[in-house]
Amino acid sequence: MIEDKNPQRTSLSELGEFGLIEHLTKNFKLDQDSSVKGIGDDAAVLDFKDKKAVVSTDLLVEGVHFDLSYMPLKHLGYKAVMVNLSDIYAMNAKPTQITVSIAVSNRFPLEALEELYEGITLASKIYKVDVVGGDTTSSTRGLIISITAIGEAEEENITYRDGAKTGDLLVVTGDLGGAYMGLQILEREKEVFKVNPNNQPDLSMYSYIIERQLKPEARKDIPELLKALEVKPTSMIDISDGLSSEILHLCTQSKVGCNLYEDKIPLDPQVISTCEEFNIDSTTIALSGGEDYELLFTIDQADYPKIKANPNLSVIGHMTDKKEGIHLVTRGDEKIPLKAQGWNALREKEE
Amino acid sequence: MIEDKNPQRTSLSELGEFGLIEHLTKNFKLDQDSSVKGIGDDAAVLDFKDKKAVVSTDLLVEGVHFDLSYMPLKHLGYKAVMVNLSDIYAMNAKPTQITVSIAVSNRFPLEALEELYEGITLASKIYKVDVVGGDTTSSTRGLIISITAIGEAEEENITYRDGAKTGDLLVVTGDLGGAYMGLQILEREKEVFKVNPNNQPDLSMYSYIIERQLKPEARKDIPELLKALEVKPTSMIDISDGLSSEILHLCTQSKVGCNLYEDKIPLDPQVISTCEEFNIDSTTIALSGGEDYELLFTIDQADYPKIKANPNLSVIGHMTDKKEGIHLVTRGDEKIPLKAQGWNALREKEE
Incomplete structure (x- = not known):
């Protein structure tokens, strides 16, 4: 058998703009009842009937939000969709449509864009x-x-950031810090690769946290779960920048304070062991790491019995009077003011 | 009086991401009935009640879609909004909301972004x-x-690209080719400026075409006019890539042919005189220039009396059987097959 040393590379200019759009979008089918008209006209037409429409948008830039040296294009396409769907779930709504715009330099062959769209298609x-x-x-x-x-919701279910009340419980889904520690592993391997391109690293012990970074999943299940449990959160946000930044958003908009308990923050064993390996404090990572795309919400204390048995949900604190401030209560029972130290802040420190 | 030789330049990093968003968006007010919740949560919430929602998106990249050496940032912000609204009007719909995402390198100070947002605010x-x-x-x-x-429309008014029928009249709004010739003037002045920065050009004789390039207006008036005239177009598209490219879109999607009459194409006297000055054929410019953001639509012949007296509308051809093909009928009564030679094609030829 002859090995193909030159995988196919089709130049984008061969197709032209309309050819490229047709090629990349021909597999998109419309399944939502609210999609009246999709790609192919000046605009899409949507019909939400008696429901509300919910809209969110994100822009991802190479070299700022992703690094193609360890982010496969298919995963990037998938993740770009997740980032947006996560915002819709954070309204306690159901995403129904997306629009996808890309700008690409001619260093990308058609096959690269096909991979990107494979990820987008899979996510959709x-x-x-x-x-x-x-x-x-x-x-x-x-x-x-x-x-x-774009998503839809019944008016009475839509959950904003500004509805938390004093005494409400603060709840987070899943676990935190994995995406950031996965990125640390990938960046370390990139440096190793630069020195020794023949090195074949065994990353199996980091598989969960690498997946959290490369292929995050938005919490589709949570709005459904909350509906099934008959819990309407009083406020909700998704965790894109890190737990502390999102808590500050909820507190500022809801005009309340918060006590967050360090020992309640859910961490995966891989996050704990990798933090030990890198000699970083795992609480700092959970607070500031970002990109976990979990949901953070508050519920009335009366709803606690409905959620307490659920393995997807962790109560990590409670909302207080605004004048009490926003604090982390440490394992040593110290109260430390919580600061907004998101993703960007961490990245700047490293550079 | 002491002249300020150093206009204020505030670095973006001083503000941080949230500070920047707050600063740039604090003046946006919600006026549309369908805007339930705007900026400040994970997503916006919209309520279209019994109307359909219409959605369109565009991505503009420096060095590809605009050149800041002759495009003031305020105009760029304005134009970026126009490009999108034009797509909504081309559905015979009314735009109601926009989302605006920007990625910006740190060579731009805050004041530059403020200018950009001034243009966006003015347009909105x-x-x-x-x-x-x-x-x-x-x-x-x-x-x-x-x-x-995002826009709204009554279902029965929405106009797609695929509804043109044999015998329908082809109608265009305004005049064509101005935006492209305005760009030629601006590019020529840029070259002159490089050679002699002290040159103060008198561009007053090109004011209309320069405005067509720098500050285009979307045809907000046309859906309203058509409603007042009780005309429902059978198909519609906006002219972003050039008349011939848009005619081909309508014909392909509607499965019809077309005869376009060269002597009916509306041209402004400044476009004609500037084409003479540059020794370019004005029909070629109208066909391929693009960026005019006029609307192109087809109507049933029975509706002709309703539109014939209107100075905003020119009948430029009629739709034929698909097998007759798509042709330009020249002033010399020759039939030339119409080719898709949009904006990009022209730009590539020049380079």
């Missing part, structure tokens, strides 16, 4: 959202992805 | 659309703007 199938529009254009350098997600 | 006020969301992030190089426009 699993999460049952229709791709109804977009824009495909060239960039002078690098890859830029802009996604807008 | 004049066109009565609410800015309900967005994302502000950094880029490694240059400025990227992604806008998504």
Whole structure:
């Protein structure tokens, strides 16, 4: 058998803009009842009947939000969709449509964009959202992805950031810090690779945290779960920048304070062991790491019995009077003021 | 009086991401009935009641779609909104909300972004659309703007690209080729400026075409006019890539042919005189220039009496059987097959 040393590379200019759009979008099918018209006209047409529409948008820039040296394009496409769907779930709503715009320099062959769209297509199938529009254009350098997600909700279920009340319990889904520690592993391996390209690292012991970084899942199950449990959160936000930053958003908008208990923050064993390996404090990572795309919400204390047995949900604190401030209560029972030290802050410190 | 030789330059890093978003978006007010919740949560919430929602998105990249050496940032912000609203009007719908995402390198001070947002704010006020969301992030190089426009329409008024029938009249609004010739003037002046920075050009004789390039207006008036005239177009599209490219879109999607009459194409006297000055054929410019953001639509012949007296509308051809093909009928009565030679094609030829 002859090995193909030159995998196919089709130049984007061969296809032209309309050819490229047609090629990349021909597999998108409309499944949502609210998608009246998708790609192919000046605009998509949506019909929400008696429900409310919910809209969110994110822009991802190569070199700022992702590094293609360890982020496979298919995963990038998947993650770009997740980032947006997560915002819709954080409204206690159901995403129904997305638009996908990309700008790409001519260093990318068609096959690279196909991979990116494979990830987008996979995400749209699993999460049952229709791709109804977009824009495909060239960039002078690098890859830029802009996604807008549209969702629907009954008015009475929509959950804003400003509804938390004194005494409410603070609840987080899943566990925290994994995405950031996964990134640390990938960045370390990138440095090792630069020195010795033949090194074949065994990353199996980091598989969970690497997956948290490369292929995060938005919490589709949570709005459904809350509905089934008959719990309407009083406020909700998704964790993209890190737990402390999101708590500050909820507290500021709801005009309340908060006590967060260090010993209640859910951490995966891989996060704990990798933090030990890197000699970093795991609480700091959970507070500031970001990109976990878990949901953070508050509930009335009366709803506690409905959620307490659920392995997906951890009560990590409670809301207080605004004048009491926003604090982390440590394992040693010290009260430390919580600061907004998101993702960007961490990245700047490293550079 | 002491002249301030150093206009204020505030570094973006001083503000931080949340400070920047707060600063740039604090003046956005919600005026549309359908805007339930705007900026400040995970997503915006919209309520279209018994109407359909219409969604369109565009991505603009510095060095590809605009050149800041002759495009003032305020105009760029305005134009970025127009590009999107134009797509909504092309559905015979009314834009109601936009989301605005920007990625910007740190070579831009805060004052530059303020100028950009001034243009966006002005456009949103004049066109009565609410800015309900967005994302502000950094880029490694240059400025990227992604806008998504959302509109509303009664189901029976929505006009797609695929409804043209044999015998329908082809109608265009305004006049064509101005934006492209305005760009030629601006590019020529840029070259002159490089050679002699003290040159103060008198561009007053090109004022209309320069305005067409720098500050285009979307045809807000046309859906309203068509409603007042009781005309429902059978198909519609906006002219972003050039007349011939848009005619091909309508014909392909509607499965019809077309005869376009060269002598009916509306041209402004400044376009004609500037084409003479540059020794370019004005029909070629109207066909391929693009960026005019006029609307192109087809109507049933029975509706001709309703539109014939209107100075905003020109009948430029009629739709034929698909097998007759798509042709330009020249002033010399020759039939030439119409080719898709959009904006990009022209730009590539020049380089």
